[in-house]
């Protein structure tokens with residue numbers, strides 16, 4: 163594990179040097195993926211790394227976990243509360259659609275959730291420009307393969323250090339790095355609505371996705387879910403489609 167961490171830290175430093183910037187930042191949610199990235203950027207740039215906590219109608223326990231992650235790795239941090247911003251922007255969009263007789267509330271449920279992730283992305287890029295830092299993402303191999311992220315939201319980042327690690331490997335790295343136990347052992351959640359958990363929404367588990375990614379046998383039902391998610395989200399892993407010249 164020591165070697166794996168050192169390799170990722172060296173890779174992060176290389177990316178910063180090649181981009182001629184000064185450091186790295188990450189959004190800290192109180193979940194395990196951002197906890198691992200927080201530790202990696204702190205190790206890469208002890209004096210030039212930053213964690214950004216961005217509550218948006220979030221549970222207070224998430225903020226508590228985010229603060230514990232930040233203290234455990236001694237990462238400088240700022241908090242930008244996006245609750246009011248989300249209310250204003252989403253409210254304005256709905257009002258305008260309604261005035262035009264085009265409001266479709268059912269269609270907007272997921273878009274409301276994804277707007278939170280996209281407001282976080284916009285915030286991270288604004289702070290990154292201020293500091294001359296790169297934005298580090300937290301997607302792991304399971305999320306990347308299944309496309310379980312918001313396009314141009316938490317998927318809109320400069321670097322993805324964890325993208326080759328299964329969720330199990332992220333957990334092992336978190337233990338090695340001294341991430342607080344309660345963060346390691348809580349249910350993964352995108353925190354996009356009350357009570358959301360990744361595994362309930364996906365209909366399969368990270369344990370199954372990890373096995374699938376390692377080429378191990380899993381029940382057909384889980385395999386079908388994973389393959390269908392992968393196909394439906396191919397567009398998220400590519401550049402925007404362009405017409406032939």
Ligand SMILES: Nc1ncnc2c1ncn2[C@@H]1O[C@H](COP(=O)(O)OP(=O)(O)OC[C@H]2O[C@@H]([n+]3cccc(C(=O)O)c3)[C@H](O)[C@@H]2O)[C@@H](O)[C@H]1O
Nearest residue numbers: 272276279309310311312313316351352353354360363397
């Ligand atoms: N074939 C295609 N070619 C090109 N673009 C295509 C497309 N199909 C849809 N699109 C575009 O993509 C959009 C749909 O993608 P997107 O906006 O991402 O939305 P969508 O995939 O529907 O939702 C995001 C999913 O990721 C989950 N999530 C989000 C954030 C964080 C986490 C987490 O684990 O923490 C999880 C969230 O709970 C939800 O299940 C469409 O509105 C459309 O604009």
Ligand SMILES: Nc1ncnc2c1ncn2[C@@H]1O[C@H](COP(=O)(O)OP(=O)(O)OP(=O)(O)O)[C@@H](O)[C@H]1O
Nearest residue numbers: 189190191193194195196215216300316350351352
């Ligand atoms: N409240 C928040 N404040 C700051 N960043 C956030 C917040 N919510 C989500 N993010 C960002 O979005 C990323 C994607 O969320 P995701 O839930 O996949 O990761 P996680 O919370 O770190 O781990 P887990 O998947 O175990 O919940 C986070 O890692 C973090 O960078």
Ligand SMILES: [Mg+2]
Nearest residue numbers: 191193351352
């Ligand atoms: Mg989370």
